[in-house]
Amino acid sequence: MIRNIIVSVNTIVFLFTLSASVYACSPPDSEETAPESAFQKTDDMIQFDPHWCTVRSATIGFGLGSASVSLEGIQDGKCVFTYMHEVEGGYSRYLCKVEQSDDPVLIKPTGLIEVQTSFDLDNCDLLGSGNMLLEMRKQSDDGEDGGL
Numbered sequence: 001m002i003r004n005i006i007v008s009v010n011t012i013v014f015l016f017t018l019s020a021s022v023y024a025c026s027p028p029d030s031e032e033t034a035p036e037s038a039f040q041k042t043d044d045m046i047q048f049d050p051h052w053c054t055v056r057s058a059t060i061g062f063g064l065g066s067a068s069v070s071l072e073g074i075q076d077g078k079c080v081f082t083y084m085h086e087v088e089g090g091y092s093r094y095l096c097k098v099e100q101s102d103d104p105v106l107i108k109p110t111g112l113i114e115v116q117t118s119f120d121l122d123n124c125d126l127l128g129s130g131n132m133l134l135e136m137r138k139q140s141d142d143g144e145d146g147g148l
Contacts, residue, residue: 034049034052034054035052037049038051038052038054039052039054039056039058039071041058041060043060044060044062044108044109045060045106045107045108045109046058046060046067046069046106046107046108047104047105047106047107048069048071048104048105049104049105050078050079050098050099050100050101050102050104050105051079051100051101053071053072053073053074053079053080053081053100054071054073055071055072055073056070056071057069057070057071060107060109062109062111062112062115063109063111063112063113064087064088064112064113065085065086065087065088065113066085066086067083067084067085067086067107067109067115068082068083068084068086069081069082069083069084069105069107070082074100075097077099077100078097078098078099078100079097079098079099079100079102079105080095080096080097081095081096081097081098081105082094082095082096082127083096083107083117083121083124085115086132087113088133089131089132089133089134090129090130090131090132091129091130091131091132092126092128092129093126093127093128093129094121094124094125094126094127095124095125095127096119096121096123096124096125097123097124098119103118104118105117105118105119106118
């Protein structure tokens with residue numbers, strides 16, 4: 001059971017990593033170093049300042065799932081990041097862009113399966129969705145390790 005949970009978490013991270021496509025992003029225009037407050041992760045939220053869109057990532061667990069964000073950099077004055085929401089193995093990955101001048105981006109679980117975001121997912125591109133547990137089982141059935 002514990003091994004399966006660890007495998008599931010590793011699969012989430014692996015799938016999230018795969019979701020990050022190569023984009024022509026650059027670091028913030030300023031030579032200044034981002035303040036520590038530019039990217040914060042606590043037990044109950046992830047928050048980042050889109051002005052300081054330096055490559056970073058974080059995952060937060062909640063109730064029956066997790067939420068992950070991976071900052072890619074800046075493209076055309078926008079902070080580009082991938083966002084993934086997973087519940088009981090079902091996941092959706094998005095490519096999102098917010099203006100560098102926007103307020104801080106907040107990702108905050110609000111229940112067993114709900115996550116509140118300060119950005120509108122309707123303005124993000126869906127990169128993919130599925131069920132990692134079924135995908136792992138298919139890999140196992142196809143003779144691949146699948147981690148189980």
